[in-house]
Amino acid sequence: MESDKIEKLIEKYFEATTTVAEETLLRDYFSQDKVADRLEQYAPMFRYFAKEKEERFTKPVVVPKTGLSGRIWYSWAATAAIVLLLVGVYFNTSSSADTLQDAYTQKEIAAAQEALSLLSVNFSKGAEQVAYLKEFERNTNRFLDNGEK
Incomplete structure:
Protein backbone atom coordinates (compact mmCIF):
# COMPACT_ATOMS: atom_id res chain seq x y z
CA MET A 1 0.00 0.00 0.00
CA GLU A 54 24.00 18.88 3.65
CA GLU A 55 27.06 20.04 1.71
CA ARG A 56 28.11 23.64 2.38
CA PHE A 57 30.44 26.01 0.57
CA THR A 58 33.20 26.95 2.99
CA LYS A 59 35.60 29.04 0.92
CA PRO A 60 35.45 32.80 1.34
CA VAL A 61 33.68 34.71 -1.41
CA VAL A 62 35.69 37.63 -2.75
CA VAL A 63 33.58 40.51 -3.99
CA PRO A 64 35.51 42.84 -6.31
CA LYS A 65 35.44 46.53 -5.52
CA THR A 66 33.43 48.51 -8.03
CA GLY A 67 34.16 51.95 -6.68
CA LEU A 68 37.02 53.97 -8.13
CA SER A 69 38.57 51.13 -10.15
CA GLY A 70 35.28 50.58 -12.03
CA ARG A 71 35.10 54.26 -12.92
CA ILE A 72 38.70 54.28 -14.09
CA TRP A 73 38.07 51.27 -16.34
CA TYR A 74 34.94 52.94 -17.71
CA SER A 75 36.80 56.16 -18.51
CA TRP A 76 39.62 54.25 -20.26
CA ALA A 77 37.08 52.32 -22.33
CA ALA A 78 35.29 55.54 -23.30
CA THR A 79 38.61 57.17 -24.26
CA ALA A 80 39.59 54.17 -26.38
CA ALA A 81 36.22 54.25 -28.15
CA ILE A 82 36.61 57.94 -28.97
CA VAL A 83 40.16 57.40 -30.29
CA LEU A 84 38.97 54.53 -32.51
CA LEU A 85 36.13 56.67 -33.82
CA LEU A 86 38.48 59.53 -34.67
CA VAL A 87 40.96 57.19 -36.39
CA GLY A 88 38.12 55.73 -38.46
CA VAL A 89 36.89 59.19 -39.47
CA TYR A 90 40.43 60.28 -40.39
CA PHE A 91 41.11 57.30 -42.64
CA ASN A 92 37.65 57.49 -44.21
CA THR A 93 38.02 61.16 -45.15
CA SER A 94 41.65 60.90 -46.24
CA SER A 95 40.91 58.06 -48.69
CA SER A 96 38.01 59.95 -50.30
CA ALA A 97 40.08 63.12 -50.77
CA ASP A 98 41.29 61.83 -54.17
CA THR A 99 39.33 63.24 -57.09
CA LEU A 100 37.79 61.14 -59.83
CA GLN A 101 40.34 62.46 -62.32
CA ASP A 102 43.14 61.03 -60.20
CA ALA A 103 41.53 57.60 -59.91
CA TYR A 104 40.02 57.16 -63.43
CA THR A 105 40.77 58.26 -66.97
CA GLN A 106 38.49 60.64 -68.85
CA LYS A 107 37.35 57.77 -71.08
CA GLU A 108 36.28 55.69 -68.05
CA ILE A 109 34.42 58.62 -66.50
CA ALA A 110 32.57 59.31 -69.78
CA ALA A 111 31.58 55.64 -70.10
CA ALA A 112 30.24 55.59 -66.52
CA GLN A 113 28.25 58.80 -67.12
CA GLU A 114 26.72 57.31 -70.27
CA ALA A 115 25.76 54.10 -68.44
CA LEU A 116 24.17 56.07 -65.62
CA SER A 117 22.29 58.21 -68.14
CA LEU A 118 20.84 55.09 -69.81
CA LEU A 119 19.91 53.69 -66.42
CA SER A 120 18.14 56.92 -65.54
CA VAL A 121 16.10 56.93 -68.77
CA ASN A 122 15.05 53.31 -68.33
CA PHE A 123 14.25 53.86 -64.69
CA SER A 124 11.97 56.78 -65.63
CA LYS A 125 10.16 54.56 -68.16
CA GLY A 126 9.70 51.92 -65.48
CA ALA A 127 8.30 54.50 -63.06
CA GLU A 128 5.74 55.55 -65.69
CA GLN A 129 4.69 51.92 -66.11
CA VAL A 130 4.22 51.60 -62.35
CA ALA A 131 1.90 54.61 -62.46
CA TYR A 132 -0.16 52.84 -65.17
CA LEU A 133 -0.26 49.69 -63.06
CA LYS A 134 -1.52 51.64 -60.04
CA GLU A 135 -4.28 53.19 -62.13
CA PHE A 136 -5.21 49.74 -63.49
CA GLU A 137 -5.29 48.30 -59.96
CA ARG A 138 -7.48 51.13 -58.70
CA ASN A 139 -9.98 50.69 -61.54
CA THR A 140 -9.98 46.90 -61.12
CA ASN A 141 -10.64 47.22 -57.41
CA ARG A 142 -13.46 49.69 -58.09
CA PHE A 143 -14.99 47.23 -60.59
CA LEU A 144 -14.65 44.30 -58.16
CA ASP A 145 -16.10 46.31 -55.28
CA ASN A 146 -19.16 47.30 -57.38
CA GLY A 147 -19.67 43.68 -58.45
CA GLU A 148 -19.79 42.44 -54.85
CA LYS A 149 -22.64 44.76 -53.83
Whole structure:
Protein backbone atom coordinates (compact mmCIF):
# COMPACT_ATOMS: atom_id res chain seq x y z
CA MET A 1 0.00 0.00 0.00
CA GLU A 2 2.74 2.44 0.96
CA SER A 3 4.73 1.69 -2.20
CA ASP A 4 1.69 2.61 -4.34
CA LYS A 5 1.53 5.97 -2.56
CA ILE A 6 5.27 6.46 -3.09
CA GLU A 7 4.91 5.60 -6.80
CA LYS A 8 2.24 8.29 -7.19
CA LEU A 9 4.47 10.76 -5.37
CA ILE A 10 7.39 9.87 -7.68
CA GLU A 11 5.19 10.55 -10.72
CA LYS A 12 4.20 13.90 -9.24
CA TYR A 13 7.86 14.57 -8.44
CA PHE A 14 8.95 14.05 -12.05
CA GLU A 15 6.08 16.25 -13.22
CA ALA A 16 7.28 18.95 -10.77
CA THR A 17 3.96 19.14 -8.94
CA THR A 18 4.94 17.87 -5.49
CA THR A 19 4.84 19.99 -2.38
CA VAL A 20 7.74 20.40 0.02
CA ALA A 21 6.07 18.02 2.48
CA GLU A 22 5.68 15.35 -0.23
CA GLU A 23 9.32 15.70 -1.24
CA THR A 24 10.34 15.33 2.40
CA LEU A 25 8.23 12.18 2.56
CA LEU A 26 10.03 10.82 -0.52
CA ARG A 27 13.47 11.61 0.92
CA ASP A 28 12.55 9.96 4.20
CA TYR A 29 11.24 6.86 2.43
CA PHE A 30 14.32 6.41 0.26
CA SER A 31 16.72 7.07 3.12
CA GLN A 32 15.51 3.85 4.78
CA ASP A 33 17.23 0.55 4.20
CA LYS A 34 13.93 -1.16 3.38
CA VAL A 35 12.70 0.05 -0.02
CA ALA A 36 10.31 -1.84 -2.31
CA ASP A 37 12.11 -3.74 -5.08
CA ARG A 38 10.33 -1.95 -7.92
CA LEU A 39 11.29 1.45 -6.37
CA GLU A 40 14.90 0.55 -5.67
CA GLN A 41 16.04 2.30 -8.88
CA TYR A 42 15.08 5.72 -7.42
CA ALA A 43 16.85 5.22 -4.09
CA PRO A 44 20.35 6.33 -5.23
CA MET A 45 18.95 9.57 -6.65
CA PHE A 46 17.11 10.56 -3.47
CA ARG A 47 20.04 9.49 -1.28
CA TYR A 48 22.33 11.65 -3.40
CA PHE A 49 19.98 14.63 -3.01
CA ALA A 50 19.87 14.16 0.76
CA LYS A 51 23.67 13.93 0.96
CA GLU A 52 24.25 16.95 -1.28
CA LYS A 53 21.72 19.04 0.62
CA GLU A 54 24.00 18.88 3.65
CA GLU A 55 27.06 20.04 1.71
CA ARG A 56 28.11 23.64 2.38
CA PHE A 57 30.44 26.01 0.57
CA THR A 58 33.20 26.95 2.99
CA LYS A 59 35.60 29.04 0.92
CA PRO A 60 35.45 32.80 1.34
CA VAL A 61 33.68 34.71 -1.41
CA VAL A 62 35.69 37.63 -2.75
CA VAL A 63 33.58 40.51 -3.99
CA PRO A 64 35.51 42.84 -6.31
CA LYS A 65 35.44 46.53 -5.52
CA THR A 66 33.43 48.51 -8.03
CA GLY A 67 34.16 51.95 -6.68
CA LEU A 68 37.02 53.97 -8.13
CA SER A 69 38.57 51.13 -10.15
CA GLY A 70 35.28 50.58 -12.03
CA ARG A 71 35.10 54.26 -12.92
CA ILE A 72 38.70 54.28 -14.09
CA TRP A 73 38.07 51.27 -16.34
CA TYR A 74 34.94 52.94 -17.71
CA SER A 75 36.80 56.16 -18.51
CA TRP A 76 39.62 54.25 -20.26
CA ALA A 77 37.08 52.32 -22.33
CA ALA A 78 35.29 55.54 -23.30
CA THR A 79 38.61 57.17 -24.26
CA ALA A 80 39.59 54.17 -26.38
CA ALA A 81 36.22 54.25 -28.15
CA ILE A 82 36.61 57.94 -28.97
CA VAL A 83 40.16 57.40 -30.29
CA LEU A 84 38.97 54.53 -32.51
CA LEU A 85 36.13 56.67 -33.82
CA LEU A 86 38.48 59.53 -34.67
CA VAL A 87 40.96 57.19 -36.39
CA GLY A 88 38.12 55.73 -38.46
CA VAL A 89 36.89 59.19 -39.47
CA TYR A 90 40.43 60.28 -40.39
CA PHE A 91 41.11 57.30 -42.64
CA ASN A 92 37.65 57.49 -44.21
CA THR A 93 38.02 61.16 -45.15
CA SER A 94 41.65 60.90 -46.24
CA SER A 95 40.91 58.06 -48.69
CA SER A 96 38.01 59.95 -50.30
CA ALA A 97 40.08 63.12 -50.77
CA ASP A 98 41.29 61.83 -54.17
CA THR A 99 39.33 63.24 -57.09
CA LEU A 100 37.79 61.14 -59.83
CA GLN A 101 40.34 62.46 -62.32
CA ASP A 102 43.14 61.03 -60.20
CA ALA A 103 41.53 57.60 -59.91
CA TYR A 104 40.02 57.16 -63.43
CA THR A 105 40.77 58.26 -66.97
CA GLN A 106 38.49 60.64 -68.85
CA LYS A 107 37.35 57.77 -71.08
CA GLU A 108 36.28 55.69 -68.05
CA ILE A 109 34.42 58.62 -66.50
CA ALA A 110 32.57 59.31 -69.78
CA ALA A 111 31.58 55.64 -70.10
CA ALA A 112 30.24 55.59 -66.52
CA GLN A 113 28.25 58.80 -67.12
CA GLU A 114 26.72 57.31 -70.27
CA ALA A 115 25.76 54.10 -68.44
CA LEU A 116 24.17 56.07 -65.62
CA SER A 117 22.29 58.21 -68.14
CA LEU A 118 20.84 55.09 -69.81
CA LEU A 119 19.91 53.69 -66.42
CA SER A 120 18.14 56.92 -65.54
CA VAL A 121 16.10 56.93 -68.77
CA ASN A 122 15.05 53.31 -68.33
CA PHE A 123 14.25 53.86 -64.69
CA SER A 124 11.97 56.78 -65.63
CA LYS A 125 10.16 54.56 -68.16
CA GLY A 126 9.70 51.92 -65.48
CA ALA A 127 8.30 54.50 -63.06
CA GLU A 128 5.74 55.55 -65.69
CA GLN A 129 4.69 51.92 -66.11
CA VAL A 130 4.22 51.60 -62.35
CA ALA A 131 1.90 54.61 -62.46
CA TYR A 132 -0.16 52.84 -65.17
CA LEU A 133 -0.26 49.69 -63.06
CA LYS A 134 -1.52 51.64 -60.04
CA GLU A 135 -4.28 53.19 -62.13
CA PHE A 136 -5.21 49.74 -63.49
CA GLU A 137 -5.29 48.30 -59.96
CA ARG A 138 -7.48 51.13 -58.70
CA ASN A 139 -9.98 50.69 -61.54
CA THR A 140 -9.98 46.90 -61.12
CA ASN A 141 -10.64 47.22 -57.41
CA ARG A 142 -13.46 49.69 -58.09
CA PHE A 143 -14.99 47.23 -60.59
CA LEU A 144 -14.65 44.30 -58.16
CA ASP A 145 -16.10 46.31 -55.28
CA ASN A 146 -19.16 47.30 -57.38
CA GLY A 147 -19.67 43.68 -58.45
CA GLU A 148 -19.79 42.44 -54.85
CA LYS A 149 -22.64 44.76 -53.83
